[in-house]
Amino acid sequence: MQYYPIGSITVPSSWIAFIVGFAITYLVIRYYFGKTYGERIGNVFFNVIIIWKLSVILTDFSTVLHYPLSILYFHGGTVGWLLALSLVGLHTLWQAYRQKWQRIDQWSLLLALLSWQTVYQMVMALLNEDNLFVKVVTITMFFLLSILAFWSYRKNVNTVSELAGIWIAVHFMVSAFQSGGFLLTTFITTILIGLLLWGIERVSARPISRKEDVQ
Amino acid sequence: MIGYIISTLVIGTLIFLMVQNSLDKPESIDTSATTLSQTDVAEAQEEGLEQYAQAPDFTLTTLAGETVTLSELKGKKVILNFWATWCPPCKAEMPHMESFYSKLTDEDQVELIAVNVTQSEKLGVSEVENFVDSYELSFPIPLDETAEVTQLYGVFSMPTTYMIDTQGRIAQKIIGPLDEKTLNELIDSMD
Numbered sequence: 001m002q003y004y005p006i007g008s009i010t011v012p013s014s015w016i017a018f019i020v021g022f023a024i025t026y027l028v029i030r031y032y033f034g035k036t037y038g039e040r041i042g043n044v045f046f047n048v049i050i051i052w053k054l055s056v057i058l059t060d061f062s063t064v065l066h067y068p069l070s071i072l073y074f075h076g077g078t079v080g081w082l083l084a085l086s087l088v089g090l091h092t093l094w095q096a097y098r099q100k101w102q103r104i105d106q107w108s109l110l111l112a113l114l115s116w117q118t119v120y121q122m123v124m125a126l127l128n129e130d131n132l133f134v135k136v137v138t139i140t141m142f143f144l145l146s147i148l149a150f151w152s153y154r155k156n157v158n159t160v161s162e163l164a165g166i167w168i169a170v171h172f173m174v175s176a177f178q179s180g181g182f183l184l185t186t187f188i189t190t191i192l193i194g195l196l197l198w199g200i201e202r203v204s205a206r207p208i209s210r211k212e213d214v215q
Numbered sequence: 216m217i218g219y220i221i222s223t224l225v226i227g228t229l230i231f232l233m234v235q236n237s238l239d240k241p242e243s244i245d246t247s248a249t250t251l252s253q254t255d256v257a258e259a260q261e262e263g264l265e266q267y268a269q270a271p272d273f274t275l276t277t278l279a280g281e282t283v284t285l286s287e288l289k290g291k292k293v294i295l296n297f298w299a300t301w302c303p304p305c306k307a308e309m310p311h312m313e314s315f316y317s318k319l320t321d322e323d324q325v326e327l328i329a330v331n332v333t334q335s336e337k338l339g340v341s342e343v344e345n346f347v348d349s350y351e352l353s354f355p356i357p358l359d360e361t362a363e364v365t366q367l368y369g370v371f372s373m374p375t376t377y378m379i380d381t382q383g384r385i386a387q388k389i390i391g392p393l394d395e396k397t398l399n400e401l402i403d404s405m406d
Contacts, residue, residue: 001404002387008372009391060394063310070394073307077396162217169224176228 002128017123021116029112037108044092044112048084055080078185085189089196093203101204106160107153109200113193114149114167118142120186121174134177145170161201164194264369266386270295270379273364275330275357278343283357286383288326292405293379294398296329297365300336300346302373308392309350315398316354324381325402327354332373334362380406 003010022045030038055076057064064070076083096105121142125135145167152158171190262269270293274284285293296312298305316327329352336342340358347356359365368377378387378401386405393401 001400003389005390010389011391067307067310069303069307073304073392074311074394077394158217165221166217166224169221169228173224173228173231176232 004127013124013127016127017120020123021119024119025112025116028115029108032111033104033108037105037112041108041112044088045116047088047091051084051087052076052080055083058083081185082188082192085192089192092196093199096200097203101200106197106200106204110160110163110197111149111153113197114146114163117167117171117186117190117193118146130179134179137177138174141170141174159201161194161198164197168194264385264388266388267384269383270377270385271367273367275359275364278331278340278347278356278358281355283328283355285328285379288379289383290381291324291326292381292402293377294325294327294402295368295377295379296327297332297359297368297370297375298329298373299332300342304392305374306350308374308394309352311393311395311398312354313350313352315395323402328357329354330357330359330364332362332365332370333358333360334365378402378405382406 002013004013004016006016026038026042026045029041053075054071056071056074059076059079060070060074092109095101099105122139125138148166149163152163168190171187175184175187262271264271270285272284272286274282276282285295298309300306312327312329319325319327331343333340333343343356343358346352357364368375372390374390374392376389376393377385378389380386387401389401
């Protein structure tokens, strides 16, 4: 993975891609669904970042015990990332159940997570070295997927879990082209997000019939 | 409809993977040949600090009294770290460096060189000795008493780490502390 200088330190391209993805997602959701949904998404992202950062206490317990400054300088890595995703995912699931999420709640979450992933993939493609064909495939596929998701929301077709299924399939295809070990983490991320969206659809308030929901 | 899209994508991918697997061998020979010729002809000669430039050569004496010459390490992946005892993030990364280094074997062909910027140490070499003892560091610590090498590598803030590949080219420059996971990832992603 490529590193880029920001101020007096260098950061991996994945951090830049994450942050840019988050910023754009927040703006899109804020504009598309309003303040409440924007804030909810903001919380999800901040929780993920904080758990990932602090999880170094668990993943590297002995070092942190001897050198407490490690918390400041290091993070939980892949394990911490997956831990953060799982915890925040379960929390969101519980929220969906307790607050009896409606269609708009489910879709705002899907569109937020998908926009984030799309921007992340695009920025990663631009910031890292790979052959042009792979970059074009990655950018095009995720872009088309986002268009399909936003179109489905507008036209009231397909369900959130169906879109999540296509998302996983698209990502599966894209990762076959991409190279490098860190890409595995992003694919697992997509699978976890897919599971979350499927679970949220299960626990949300279910309309008596699909037609009623559409009206 | 959705089912069709998903199955088309998945089946398409599987077919692609099968085709790729059967074509893999000749392809990999091709790419290694092109990268070799590229570096030999175009990039290898240029010394510099930017990515894929030849890392500037230097010779320094370590704390243990041995000499280290960068160009003699060609064929190995080199982690070239610049640090000082007074720098907090350097202290934070040292246990990780040591843990990483202690797990290296000859097969890995990896060398870790942690250049101490001795010129910036108030109490000089004795301070470095104390530091190395208390952190139980076992990797070579060349002393840059005139800060010549530090300047040659354009190091302004510490720690700064250069990842140098087996052909002696700079693969990556990282400013800021590195932990063991990141060191492993960086080594794995480098030729």
